[in-house]
Amino acid sequence: MDSKRFIIADNQELSRYAVAQIVRNYNLSVGVEAIGVSNASELRKELKQNDNAVVVIDIANFDLPRTEDLVILQGEHSKTSWIILAAEMTEFMVRRLSGWQCFSFVLKECRLEEIVSALRLAQAGERFICHQVMDILLTPQDKNQDTEQLTQTEIEVLRLTAQGRSVKEIASIRNSSTHTIISHKRNIFRKIGVNTSYEATMYAAKVGLVNLMEYYI
Numbered sequence: 643m644d645s646k647r648f649i650i651a652d653n654q655e656l657s658r659y660a661v662a663q664i665v666r667n668y669n670l671s672v673g674v675e676a677i678g679v680s681n682a683s684e685l686r687k688e689l690k691q692n693d694n695a696v697v698v699i700d701i702a703n704f705d706l707p708r709t710e711d712l713v714i715l716q717g718e719h720s721k722t723s724w725i726i727l728a729a730e731m732t733e734f735m736v737r738r739l740s741g742w743q744c745f746s747f748v749l750k751e752c753r754l755e756e757i758v759s760a761l762r763l764a765q766a767g768e769r770f771i772c773h774q775v776m777d778i779l780l781t782p783q784d785k786n787q788d789t790e791q792l793t794q795t796e797i798e799v800l801r802l803t804a805q806g807r808s809v810k811e812i813a814s815i816r817n818s819s820t821h822t823i824i825s826h827k828r829n830i831f832r833k834i835g836v837n838t839s840y841e842a843t844m845y846a847a848k849v850g851l852v853n854l855m856e857y858y859i
Contacts, residue, residue, distance in 0.1 A: 645670075645673060646671065646723070647671060647674045647675075648696050648761070648765075649676070649679060649695050649698070650662060650678045650679070650698045651698065651699040651700070651704050652678070652698075652700045652703050652704060654703050655678075657703065659678070661698055668761070670758075671765065681704070681705050682705050682706045685697070689719045694721045694722075696725065696761070696764045697723070699712070699724065700727055700729075700750075701728060701735070702730060702826070702829070703822060709739055716744055716745075723764040723767060726739065726747050727750060729749065729751070730794060731747065731775060733778050733781075736775055736779060737778075737779065740771075744769075745769070746770040747770070747772060747775040748775070756770075792830060796829060796830050799812060799816070799823060799826045799830060800830050800834075800845075801852060802815060803830075803846070804842065804846035805852060809823050
């Protein structure tokens, strides 16, 4: 049986390089080099050429942020296996994607052995769920929760946005790229149902993330 190609979907070059090195060092894809893609257009192009692949994706650092986008793309390329490899995962996303056996879950903070296991099992068409994500799935679901939650990173970006910080300033504070902050803001706006920074600020004030009086006095 031919090895599946690994496609690493992440806009951070260091992350793409690290996963590719793991694939190479552990001989997970014999004879087939891992490919890194930094945006959805590149990912779709690679899948169109060969969809017998394992896609390793960090949704927070990729311009394919909605869970529905992943479900649709997987449906278009049914031979693919997917590993959600991220620093943070929302309960909504985990529960939504866990309904499909083709999606595995592992956090970037997991031990190397766990990450390797996830890659190896996905290569064999099997699923892997790290213990932190399994804890989420085993926790009784809040029946009132029908929208995607903000991650801790997104909460902090929203707080800084509400404080009037620019994308460049937030990137400096968070030690991130401006592209990453823009992606976070896009995800935040979608999740909380707003279109402008002003509306996001009003939302942040409503839920207690900021006290607007501090900025108007």
